Each structure stands twice: as C-alpha cells, then as structure tokens.
Amino acid sequence: MLLCDIGNTSYHFFDGNSEYKKDVKSFNPATIKEKVYFICVNKNVHVKLKSLQNWIDLSVFINKNEYYQTMGIDRIFAIESVSNGIVIDAGSAVTIDVVQKEKYMGGFIYPGREAMQKTYTNISSALSYSFNFECDLDIMPKNSQDAISYGYLKTLYCEVMSHNLPIILTGGDALEFKKVFTDAKIDTALIFNSMKKIIKENEDKLC
C-alpha cells in the first residue's frame, strides 16, 4: 500500500517499509501506476491529481465539522489518531493542536525555527543567532543568543505546558523541540498512521 502526504514543496511517500520524498516541481504523479492514498495541501498538485484514477484522496473521509474550514488537511491527519493529547508538528510552521477525550478542542500556529530566526535577523543584525535549544529556560537570559532563544521557546513552552496533557512531537524539527519538551513522545509517522486508520475504517468504500 502506497501512502503519500503532499505538502507545498514535496511528495512524502511511505510504502509500508520506508519513506522517501519527491520534489513537487519535478515529480510527475502519472508515472505511478499502482494505487496511492494521499492527502494534499498543495492546490496545484490537487488539481493535477483529480484526473488520475489511481490517486485516492483520503480527505473526503474526514468529518470536517469536527475541525474548522480553513484548517490544513495535514494538521487534521496529524491529530486524527490521537485521542488525548497536544500535538506539536514542527515544520516550516509549528502547529499546536489539542485533543481531549477524542474531541478536537482547537489549536494555534507558531512560526517554525527557520522562519523565526529570519525574523530576528531582519529586526536587527545584532540578533542574527541560531536558536540555542539547550538554553536553560528556568533562568532569565543575560545574553543576546539566549534572549532570542528564550523568546522563541519559553513562551511556547509556557502555553503548551498549561494544558497539562501528554505531548506528541512530529515534523522535521521534532528532535530539536524534544530538547525543550523533554517528556514529549516523538512520533514522526503520525500522519501516515492516521491515513492507515482512515483506510481501515473505510475499507468497504475503498474496495
């Protein structure tokens, strides 16, 4: 079974054993002849896939009333298999979504590591540092690198911890954020696991 999570820059495949990525700009989805179950946040790719019968859009099986209209399908799938917890998906944006007793409570969006580093650099060249994810967040900073690292990380940390829920980390920067959310569980296959779950729940319609 081939699964594919399509973002703005790449097709992210999982063939049951391994994961691999293809560039959105150069990859031609028509070259794949087997059945592919996908979700897609990229509007241009989405249009292209409509004409390919072996590409099956799993978003149609989601009850969108449980979420909100403009919420990205990748965010929805990241939490679809979570019954109780706060999911931090750390990519180009960091999305934080709360699920309690199987119910979606809402979520928010925070800038990703690279985007936020650029922000500080653009404010002043004196703030052009990489974030120190190992900065001690228990003491107030007294140097510029810690002052921006704390500004980026401690603020997020305080909000997330206030929910008092199990934390699940996913996305490309999950390992970096694990240094801050030390008790979090890392699950990089969260979206693919939800895709499998949705397929299983809808086997009758998908045959």
Added chain:
Amino acid sequence: MLLCDIGNTSYHFFDGNSEYKKDVKSFNPATIKEKVYFICVNKNVHVKLKSLQNWIDLSVFINKNEYYQTMGIDRIFAIESVSNGIVIDAGSAVTIDVVQKEKYMGGFIYPGREAMQKTYTNISSALSYSFNFECDLDIMPKNSQDAISYGYLKTLYCEVMSHNLPIILTGGDALEFKKVFTDAKIDTALIFNSMKKIIKENEDKLC
C-alpha cells in the same frame, strides 16, 4: 532641558513639555546649540555626536555590570527607574525585562507586531492576517486569524504572567498590548523618566 532617545530610525526628543521625532537620515544634530542629554543605539549617529560638545551621552553614568554587555542602552534605560516589575517595550522588537527588588534579573526578546505578521505571511499566504489583539485567549482557536493571533499573543502572555509581577507597558504598540495585558500600567515616558533620574543622580558631574 532637552532629552533625546536615538534609535535606528529617529531622534526622539522631549523638551519638558512635548515629544517630537526627527528622521535619522535627514536631521543634522549640529543645528541644535543648547545642551542635549541623550542615549543612542545607532552606531553611526553615536560617532557623529562625539564631536558635538553640547550633546551629553548619559550611558556613561550607567553601571553596566548590573546588565549584560550586548544589551541595548534603550532597554537599560527603560528599566532604570523601575524597582519591581516586568517591563514590556513593544516596538519593532518586543523586549521583556524583569526587575525584582531593584535588581535586574534578565530579559528576553520577542518579535514586534509588524515583524511577526510578515513572518506568518511569508510562511503561507493563507496566514496573511492582521493580529486580532481582542482575540479570546481563554479558548483554543478554531479559525486561521485567531490561530496566529493566539500563537503570537497567548504564548507571550503565559510567560509574562508566570512571573507574577506588576507589568509596565511602553513603546509604540503599548496600547495594542494593553488589550492583552489588561492589568498593565502604560508608561510611554519610561525612558525619559530614567534619563531625568540619571541626570539628577549625577548633577555634580554634569554641571
């Protein structure tokens, strides 16, 4: 008595009655003949002022050991007249500094409103909203504008409130942030008040 707080873009004057600004690019400080007490974070302007005897640099009267080496002189002056509290200076950056029992405890830097709005827009055009400073921070968002407003404001709010100290707001966006920090005191003359205090404390050297 003429006071001047010089930033990267403007000379900010206070003549005892009113405030006014002059553009760093076009204003010639040599046109002022009376005594001016100043602080300055702009390196180019600082060099220019060294040759003007009527421009008195107040930063020399600060005991910098109480702060840290790369800390901006405007941040130092914003807290110099605060004996107990957390100062939020909301400008192109938002600086947050903690003073307890007359002692500087440290501080951090968060992006200013405009800089952070640009960051979200650059991540995705779907996030190109103005922040809603009146967004209800007690409930998790379920729409995109609130999702970024909450991401920007609630995270900062959680950190600041964790100190359990009186909050003083200053800077160009003080009124916007007052909508979030409803119990905060606004004091836009914080830097000028510190300048007056430093002048008074050093009257003998300044005569």
